[in-house]
Amino acid sequence: MYEIIIITQLINIILIVSETYIVFTNMKNRMHYYLFTNCIGMLLVGAGYLMMLFSKSDDAYYMTLWLSWFGKVCVVISLLLFCRRLCEYKMPKLIIALQSIFALVTFGVIITTSKTGLFYKNFYLERDGKFTVFNYERGPWYTLWNTMVVFIIVTCLIMLFKSLAGTQNTQKIKQYLIIVAGLFVEMIIGFLTSLPVGKYYDFNQLGFSICAILLLYAIFRNNLMDAETLAKEYIIDELSAGVIAMDTNGCVAYYNNKAFQIFPDIENNAPSVIEKIRNSIKTGEPITVEDAIYTFEERKLVHKSSAESKMYVLIDSTAHYQHLREVEREKQIADAANKAKTEFLASMSHEIRTPINAVLGMDEMILRESTEPVIKEYAMDIQASGRTLLTIINDILDLNKIESGKMEIVPIEYDTTNLLYDISNMTKFRAKDKELSFEMCVASNIPTRLFGDDVRIRQILMNLLTNAVKYTKKGTIWFRVSLMQDNNSELEENVILHFEVEDTGIGIKPEDMDKLFSEFERIDIERHRNIEGTGLGMPITMKLLSLMNSELKVESEYGKGSVFSFDLMQKIVDSKPIGDFDSNIKKLMTEQYVYTEELIAPDLRVLMVDDNDMNRKVFQALLKKTQIKIIDVGGGNEAIEVATKEYFDIIFMDHMMPGMDGVEAMKKIKAIKDGPCANTPIIVLTANAVAGAKEKYMEDGFDGFLSKPIIYNELEGLIKNIISKE
Numbered sequence: 001m002y003e004i005i006i007i008t009q010l011i012n013i014i015l016i017v018s019e020t021y022i023v024f025t026n027m028k029n030r031m032h033y034y035l036f037t038n039c040i041g042m043l044l045v046g047a048g049y050l051m052m053l054f055s056k057s058d059d060a061y062y063m064t065l066w067l068s069w070f071g072k073v074c075v076v077i078s079l080l081l082f083c084r085r086l087c088e089y090k091m092p093k094l095i096i097a098l099q100s101i102f103a104l105v106t107f108g109v110i111i112t113t114s115k116t117g118l119f120y121k122n123f124y125l126e127r128d129g130k131f132t133v134f135n136y137e138r139g140p141w142y143t144l145w146n147t148m149v150v151f152i153i154v155t156c157l158i159m160l161f162k163s164l165a166g167t168q169n170t171q172k173i174k175q176y177l178i179i180v181a182g183l184f185v186e187m188i189i190g191f192l193t194s195l196p197v198g199k200y201y202d203f204n205q206l207g208f209s210i211c212a213i214l215l216l217y218a219i220f221r222n223n224l225m226d227a228e229t230l231a232k233e234y235i236i237d238e239l240s241a242g243v244i245a246m247d248t249n250g251c252v253a254y255y256n257n258k259a260f261q262i263f264p265d266i267e268n269n270a271p272s273v274i275e276k277i278r279n280s281i282k283t284g285e286p287i288t289v290e291d292a293i294y295t296f297e298e299r300k301l302v303h304k305s306s307a308e309s310k311m312y313v314l315i316d317s318t319a320h321y322q323h324l325r326e327v328e329r330e331k332q333i334a335d336a337a338n339k340a341k342t343e344f345l346a347s348m349s350h351e352i353r354t355p356i357n358a359v360l361g362m363d364e365m366i367l368r369e370s371t372e373p374v375i376k377e378y379a380m381d382i383q384a385s386g387r388t389l390l391t392i393i394n395d396i397l398d399l400n401k402i403e404s405g406k407m408e409i410v411p412i413e414y415d416t417t418n419l420l421y422d423i424s425n426m427t428k429f430r431a432k433d434k435e436l437s438f439e440m441c442v443a444s445n446i447p448t449r450l451f452g453d454d455v456r457i458r459q460i461l462m463n464l465l466t467n468a469v470k471y472t473k474k475g476t477i478w479f480r481v482s483l484m485q486d487n488n489s490e491l492e493e494n495v496i497l498h499f500e501v502e503d504t505g506i507g508i509k510p511e512d513m514d515k516l517f518s519e520f521e522r523i524d525i526e527r528h529r530n531i532e533g534t535g536l537g538m539p540i541t542m543k544l545l546s547l548m549n550s551e552l553k554v555e556s557e558y559g560k561g562s563v564f565s566f567d568l569m570q571k572i573v574d575s576k577p578i579g580d581f582d583s584n585i586k587k588l589m590t591e592q593y594v595y596t597e598e599l600i601a602p603d604l605r606v607l608m609v610d611d612n613d614m615n616r617k618v619f620q621a622l623l624k625k626t627q628i629k630i631i632d633v634g635g636g637n638e639a640i641e642v643a644t645k646e647y648f649d650i651i652f653m654d655h656m657m658p659g660m661d662g663v664e665a666m667k668k669i670k671a672i673k674d675g676p677c678a679n680t681p682i683i684v685l686t687a688n689a690v691a692g693a694k695e696k697y698m699e700d701g702f703d704g705f706l707s708k709p710i711i712y713n714e715l716e717g718l719i720k721n722i723i724s725k726e
Contacts, residue, residue, distance in 0.1 A: 042071065424440050495569070623715070636657055
């Protein structure tokens with residue numbers, strides 16, 4: 001039997017040495033260090049007991065006995081720390097410290113027991129054949145130690161069973177079950193020590209070895225010591241972002257410290273936490289925890305030894321959302337500033353256009369009714385100055401429309417000769433005032449009538465020609481119009497007009513070319529400080545050309561002059577050539593202002609609503625010779641009262657009026673379904689011409705839009721259009 005025990009012990013030591021080597025070569029985290037300490041402890045126990053079997057003296061026996069006990073103390077404490085780390089159990093550090101101190105004190109009590117009798121009392125050695133038997137009487141500390149060992153083993157089992165109950169991860173379940181089995185094996189085999197045969201061999205050593213084998217199996221079979229665990233221990237646990245890893249069954253397999261801080265209930269209610277995260281990812285809405293805002297990412301988690309699973313990364317996006325809030329606040333401030341700008345422009349448009357409406361309207365009546373040439377000349381000067389002022393206002397409002405995306409190109413049929421005549425006529429007088437020569441060259445094969453936005457074409461050309469006159473002190477201004485394709489080209493329905501404006505002005509420096517198209521900026525400002533203008537003409541020209549699928553080309557030499565040109569495609573309405581433009585224009589320029597009534601409608605009834613007496617007077621005067629029956633009132637309430645009693649073919653309604661504004665009055669008139677004016681077109685007549693004004697009025701329910709100052713041709717055209725529809 002002696003030889004069998006020696007062989008068994010040698011095998012046991014060989015197993016323990018192998019286990020120690022395997023653990024040592026694969027150590028990667030703290031849990032592995034605890035396991036290595038456990039193996040060292042078992043090695044001390046086994047080596048000590050083997051030396052006991054060969055001890056020849058009492059002193060040698062006791063030395064090996066104390067060595068074996070030191071190993072037992074290490075085994076017990078390291079087992080507790082290993083299980084705590086494996087199960088991630090939040091055991092108070094004070095308890096661990098007290099248990100460790102108790103174990104060290106126990107070892108001190110053991111080696112001094114011959115003097116104190118606390119651990120063993122009345123112990124002695126007895127020779128039984130080849131065996132040396134250690135006989136002893138238990139001391140009080142012995143009982144305390146055994147109680148402590150039982151407490152530690154029970155604690156380990158509780159931690160393992162609690163972890164088993166709290167996880168649905170198949171891999172972790174296998175780990176915990178194998179380790180529980182190892183502890184139970186050690187307890188069962190250790191029970192043999194209490195039998196009579198136990199006085200010859202300490203079966204706890206064999207139990208330790210088998211338990212260690214099962215631990216190693218759990219570790220290596222379930223990858224507790226691979227690189228992924230290393231990452232978890234040293235990297236993932238310390239991340240500032242939360243990490244939650246799922247197993248292949250969709251259950252939480254792991255979460256780091258940050259994830260636990262964000263969602264403490266993940267320990268007891270993991271499915272609810274995962275549901276919150278998935279809903280956040282699905283909806284894109286972050287989750288707020290206390291004062292922090294978190295967003296989530298779902299990523300695939302693929303392991304070499306298992307199927308694909310998922311991982312959720314919890315990112316603290318508080319700073320990002322604070323930045324977004326700041327951007328939103330700045331946007332609101334910008335929107336408020338933009339709204340204030342729009343309101344200012346609307347107010348400016350209304351306040352300036354209203355008196356201009358009276359000035360130009362009354363001036364129109366002077367031109368129509370006066371027979372004195374000098375008076376007509378004065379009236380023409382007033383008209384030119386008024387239109388110049390109106391052009392400045394329109395430039396500002398047009399820029400606002402372009403920036404807000406509300407500028408529209410409205411193509412209509414127009415007479416080419418009349419368009420070019422108006423432009424040349426206005427330019428000729430400006431050039432004459434500066435003693436400049438103005439020369440115009442128009443190709444004779446240009447079609448008589450075209451389809452396009454003649455208002456915007458006129459605006460573009462007048463901007464170019466006005467600048468040419470402004471920045472030329474002496475010399476000549478040339479205005480050329482030609483065809484890029486003739487009527488026999490492949491573009492049978494369209495024609496491409498080439499416009500060119502050349503001057504002998506100061507020219508543009510290369511470094512100033514970018515300023516040419518900048519808003520409110522002037523070139524060579526010191527040299528041209530006396531030149532009037534807003535600096536908006538060229539930027540608006542560029543943007544208008546862009547809306548018409550064209551672009552402005554500039555050639556300039558500083559000190560000699562500039563050439564501005566662009567090409568514009570227009571649809572042909574009447575392909576008849578305009579012929580010799582020079583002779584036609586000379587004839588037109590010699591003609592005096594003559595007003596002819598194109599609209600005579602004595603049966604037409606019109607209601608004009610405006611709180612400004614002068615505006616009503618101008619409206620009446622402009623339509624005096626049309627014989628239209630006009631009733632005018634000064635407010636919204638009066639308009640409703642009249643409209644409920646009399647029928648009108650058209651109602652012109654001012655917007656900004658005291659008491660009841662035009663929008664409210666229009667809606668109330670339309671709301672009277674059985675009234676005489678229930679279906680009467682109501683046209684808003686307003687000095688508000690800012691970007692989006694027309695669209696807003698049409699959305700409110702108006703049937704048409706006419707801006708002040710009233711241009712008679714536009715007024716007449718609007719009335720004709722309504723009459724033709726009816």
